[in-house]
Amino acid sequence: MENLLKEAQEALLKAQDKTQLQEVYNLYLSKKGKVAGLMAQMKDLSPLEKPKFGAKVNVLKQTLEQDYAIALDRVQHNSILSELQKDKIDLTLPATKLKVGTLHPLTIVQKEIEEHFISMGYLIKEGPEVERDYYNFERANIPQDHPARDMQDTFYINMDWLLRTHTTAIQTRTLESYNGQTPVKVICPGKVYRKDDDDATHSHQFVQIEGLVVGEKISMADLKGTLELLAKRMFGESRVIRFRPSYFQFTEPSVEVDVSCHICNGKGCSTCHQTGWIEILGAGMVHPNVLKMAGFDAEKVSGFAFGLGVERVALLKYGIDDIRHFYTNDLRFLSTFTRFE
Amino acid sequence: MKISTKWLGRYVDLQGISIDELADRLTFAGLEAEGRTYLAQGTNLVIGEVLTCVAHPDSDHLSQTTVNIGKEVLSIICGAPNVKAGQKVIVAQNGSVLPKITIKKTLIKGVESNGMICSLLELGVDPKTLTEDQKAGIEVLDKDAPIGQDPLAYLGLDDVILEVKLTPNRSDCNALWSLAYEVSALFDRKVTLPDYLAYEHIGQPTQLKVSSETTKCPLFIGKTIGELTVKESPLWMKQALNALGFKTINNVVDISNYVMIETGQPLHFYDAAKLAAPEITVKDNRLGIVKTLDESEIHLHKEDIVITCQGKHIGLAGIMGGDDSKIDESTHGIIIEAAQFSPSQIRHTSRRVNLITEASLRFQKGLDLNAAHKAVLRSTQLLIELADAKEIETTVVYGTPTTDEKIVKVHPQHINDLLGDVYPIEKVMEIFRVLRFSPKFEDQMIVCQIPTTRLDIEVAQDLIEEVGRFVGYHNLKGTLPLMPMTLGGYDQRQQLRNNIRSLCVGFGMNEIITYTLVNKDKTVEGVSPLANPQALISPLSDERQYVRNNLLNSVFETVIYNQSYKMKDFQLFEVSTLSHIDHTQERLALVQSGNITINRWQKETREADFYSLKGIIEQLLVENGYAIGRIRFDAIQDHPFFHPYQSAKVFLDKTELGMMGRIHPLLSQKLGIDSILMAELNLEPLLKTKVAKIKYNSIIKVPSVLRDVALVVEQSVSASQIEKIITEAAKPLVKSVEVFDVYTGEHVEKGKKSLAITIAFQATDHTLNDDEIQTHFAKIIEALKTQTGAILRA
Structure with a gap:
């Protein structure tokens, strides 16, 4: 009986597929199988031996049936696995591409600045x-005879209308819309136009962003703190800024704002012309004439304003060498701006 | 503006101040020193005399010389072809550092050489100022050049020229004397000006009459110098003028330039003998010609200012004097002109006639009203000293020079508040004092008397700026505005624009930005062009002459460009505002070109077509809250841009948004591009109509039942008609109708098409049984038959 068990278990282990296993089953466990044969021997035994023998055969049968079930699982599993071999694929073939488009780099920079200030x-x-001469110049404290108003520099449509030359025109309109009420905290982005011939560093159309804050006791220090945060946001946490006195009609005092060079960290390189600084913004305290013209009490409130060119920031940030790329819209250029940053 | 630091040093003590310090301090006081030029550079230079000069034994072009430099005699090998014994030369001794080399004792072909005889080129002198001979060989100095002395000082090349970028408000610093005061204030140094005031009361009675008949000349000062000698200017004056790039002519002309640099006031000297009478009148409203010094003939416009003498034009005011009365060797007496002219008129005239002169540049920036007076006195002084001037007549003045000093006040607290720091009052008073504002403290206010040179100081903020720039902003601690909290954010329009951009990027499209200015052709036809294309008065070119009134014409340029570079598969979008006088309209342009999904090995290449673009437009609208049922596409009958059978007008409710579809083959042919799908939509109506809010409807748990049906209908019957009939016929049980196949060809009668449709039935409250569905299905078939003549396909 022990031999039978051993022999049957080995046969079950050897069986490689369902057919072989069925053969083993037929040989040992079917009605005509060897286990059934053992049962048949019982009739020759004494009544005393019969129950003992019967119990032994039952254990044997149960053991083999369990082993059979395990073997069945095994061969079925194997057979599925060998079936799946047919599904083998070349994992290195190209993926099904999900093409995502790109925002224009000028939009990316503009939105980054907008979102910074919205926060x-x-x-x-x-x-x-297409703006009134009045909002573009008069209200920006640029008097009638000023060179900036010459035909040479401005695209006029007629005596009263022109293509705005700076987003200061948005500031003057916005100031007026506040009816002398503070606080004013606005960012004014937009396309502007100047009569420049297009070349690597000039464009007759470009994007400006200006910022304007008016309230009680707004100071130059507030302007500096605000622009420090902007510089860090746009060019990295370790950036610092410096103010150089300058002159704009819209502001008094006025400053040019340099940001420490993000390429060389202020050590000096070709991007910053070895100075360690890059001139990025013009800024200052809103001229009292501007506030008065827009209906504010210049004795009680003050404000700061700043402006920057979006193209210039994009050129610096992404290392672009020619401003015309922004308007040629070459797909190879546009496709560069494809990741979160 | 160019500043000779050597010349500046004559008026303000620069001892111990390095060029770096000077440049930095000026820059951070708002006078940006953006460049510097050393006229010549070199250490350890000395004037020497060549004693002997023989050919080098082993060379056919080198000379072996001995040179006396005073304290010793050096043997030097020299390669210059022009070296000769007896010459006075510039010697760079051993250890001398020149712009490109350092001089050391060397052996040249076996002979020792101790130093170098230099050309000016080797000392870094601007080649433009040198003759061909000077560039080709060593510099040969005058016979009287002092041996052992510094050759750069001898030649007047010991100077550094600073290029200072003056902001328009600081045109006063065009006068070297004003700049001297600025430097003196910055470094607390003393200013010493020539004693020109001593010439105030010199003068005998005069015949000269000056006047102005135009408001564009409010001041004209004239003075006759009866006798003088025209000759060469002294070396120091020539060197000073040369350093700034002025050509020196003779003492008289040079004095007029020299005084202009000092005072900022352009002067003109007339040869008195060449004028018909001592009468000068400034006029405008004149036509005709002025013949200027450069011998060109200027045709006057009536707004030009012109200097006249008995009706004859003798000068183009503020720009250039007349040729007929110019100073030359024969001149014995002159009339000095020092005037004020309208800056904007000088600018306009100078630009129109394309004559930009030292005088015109100064006039157009605006002058100190006292400068004319100063300049006349200083000229008188120099003419006496350098041109033996005699017979000096009294000064004649038309107009009133303003000598009143402006009073501007500022409250000390205002300074602290506006700058955001604490500035001790003593410090502030000190700054105003060194600026010569004569500050006084009265009634809590600092009261300043502003010198006439400082045209830019008018209000308290101008004084505050002076404090800011003097103290510098480097120590200013950045703070953030302390003010009531405000809510930031995008408005509805900006949000819609941002949403559209994000969706388009998600759809795989690249955003483009094209130029607003276009040529005339691009304004003629387009998708609903805004009326009356606006032309610029003076455009840069015909290509950029008009403000565009539609978007697609600009977008075509991008398509042409990219397709020409063999990029055929792309999708583009642009969101831009069309701007007209008193009217703007924000628009969206879309383009699909070539294939929109590409995976060739999986045979999943999908070419863009009407439906791919339709899908984008639908989704853009749906995602922004405009339900699909509100969107309609109506065939375009006849538009030069669009394919007559694959294009549609897009409607939201009853408002037309724009057009979309395939480009008209005639247009793509004209543009030379492959066929594209395109759309131009007006976004304004979206901002004016209601958007749906997100609303949850409970999920229906009963299953829906699907039935397929195949129909043969006339070609002209549209899918949307059939969908509508089906939905209406079995209301409200039809949940959806989906066309899943359209077929024409074999087994379908010509002129007809076969449509395969899946209809989903669903009730909200129970599972539909076969009988119910059969009843409704029959109703649908009946309706389709009667309304479209549809035949059910087996």
Whole structure:
């Protein structure tokens, strides 16, 4: 009986597929199988031996049936596995590409600046690109005879209308819309136009972003703190800024703002012309004439304003060598701006 | 503006101040020193005399010389072809550092050489100022050059020229004397000006009459110098003018330039004998010609200012004097002109006639009203000293020079508040004092008397700026505005624009930005062009003459460009505002070109077509809250941009948004591009109509039942008609109708098409049984038959 068990178990282990296993089953466990044969021997035994023998055979049968079930699982599993071999694929073939488009680099930079200021409670204000001479110049404290108003520099449509030359036109409109009420905290982005011949560093159309805050006791120090945060956001946490006195009609005092060079960390390189600094913004305290013209009490409130060219920031940030790329819209150029940053 | 630091040093003590310090301090006081030029550079230079000069034994072009430099005699090998015994030369001794080399004792072909005889080129002198001979060989100095002395000082090349970028408000610093005061204030140094005021009361009675008949000349000062000698200017004056790039002519002309540099006031000297009478009148409203010094003939416009003498044009005011009365060797007496002219008129005239002169540049920036007076006195002084001037007549003045000093006040607290720091009052008073503002403290206010040179100081903020720039902003601690909290964010329009951009990027499209200015052709036809294309008065070119009134014409340029570079598969979008006088409209342009999904080995290449673009437009609208049922596409009958059978007008409710579809083959042929799908939509109506809010409807748990049906209908019957009939016929049980196949060809009668449709039935409250569905299905078939003549396909 022990031999039979051993022999049957070995046969079960050897069986490689369902057919072989069925053969083993037929040989040992079927009605005519060897286990059934053992049962048949019982009739020759004494009544005393019969129950003992019967119990032994039952154990044997149960053991083999369990082993059979295990073997069945095994061969079925093996057979599925060998079936799946047919499904083998070349994992290195190209993926099904999900093409995602790109925002224009000028949009990316503009949105980054907008979102930075929105997080500090600023509103985004816009205005018309075909603008009144009045809002573009007069209200920006640029008098009638000023060179900036010459035909040479400005695209005029007629005596009263022109293509705005700076987003200061949005500021003057926005100031007026506040009816002398503070606080004013706005960012003014938009396309602007100047009569420059297009070349690697000039474009007759470009994007400006200006910022404007008016309230009680707004100071130059507030301007500096605000622009420090902007510089860090745009060019990295370790950036610092410096103010150089300058002159703009819209502001008094006025400053040019340099940011420490993000390429060389201020050590001096070709990007910053070995100075360690890059001139990025013009800024200052809103001229009292501007505030008065827009209906604010210049004795009680003050404000700061700043402006930057989006192209210039994008050129510096991404190392672009020619401003015309922004308007040629070469797909190889556009496709560069494809990841989160 | 160019500043000779050597010349500046004559008026303000620069002892111990390095060029770096000077440049930095000026820059951070708002006078940006953006460049510097050393006229010549070199250490350890000395004037020497060549004693002997023989050919080098082993060379056919080198000379072996001995040179006396005073304290010793050096033997030097020299390669210059022009070296000769007896010459006075510039010697760079051993250890001398020149711009490109350092001089050391060397052996040249076996002979020792102790130093170098230099050309000016080797000392870094601007080649433009040198003759061909000077460039080809060593510099040969005058016979009287002092042996052993510094050759750069001898030649007047010991100077550094600073290029200072003056902001428009600081045109006062065009006058070297004003700059001297600025430097003196910055470094607390003393200013010493020539004693020109001593010439105030010199002068005998005069015949000269000056006047102005135009408001564009409010001041004209004239003075006759009856006798003088025209000759060469002294070396120091020539060197000073040369250093700034002025050509020196003779003492009289040079004095007019020299005084202009000092005072900022352009002067003109007339040869008195060449004028018909001592009468000068400034006029405008004149036509005709002025013949200027450069011998060109200027045709006057009536707004130009012109200097006249008995009706004859003798000068183009503020720009250039007339040729007929110019100073030359024969001149014995002159009339000095020092005037004020309208800066904007000088600018306009100078630009129009394309004549930009030292004088015009200064006039157009605006002058100190006292400068004319100063300049006349200083000229008188120099003419006496350098041109033996005699017979000096009294000064004649038209107009009133303003000598009143402006009073501007500022409250000390205002300074602290506006700058955001604490500035001790003593410090502030000190700054105003060194600026010569004569500050006084009265009634809590600092009261300043502003010198007439400082045209830029008018209000308290201008004084505050002076404090800011003097103290510098480097120590200013950045703070953030302390003010009531405000809510930041995008408005509805900006949000819609951002959403559209994000969705388009998600659809695989690249954003483009094209130029607003276009040529005339691009304004003629387009998708609903805004009326009356606007032309610029003076455009850069015909290509950029018009403000665009539609988007697609600009977008075509991008398509042409990219397709020409063999990029055929792309999708583009642009969101831009069309701007007209008193009217703007924000638009969206879309383009699909070639294939939109590509996976060739999986045979999943999908070419863009009407439906791919339709899908994008639908989804853009749906995602922004405009339900699909509100969107309609109506065939375009006849538009030059669009394919007559694959294009549609897009409607939201009853408002037309724009057009979309395939480009008209005639247009793509004209543009030379492959066929594209395109759309131009007006976004304004979206901002004016209601958007749906997100609303949850409970999920229906009963299953829906699907039935397929195949129909043969006339070609002209549209899918949307059939969908509508089905939905109406079995209301409200039809949950959806989906066309899943459209077929024409074999087994379908010509002029007809076969449509395969899946209809989903669903009730909200119970599972539909076969009988119910059969009843409704029959109704649907009946409706289709009667309304479209549809035949059910087996």
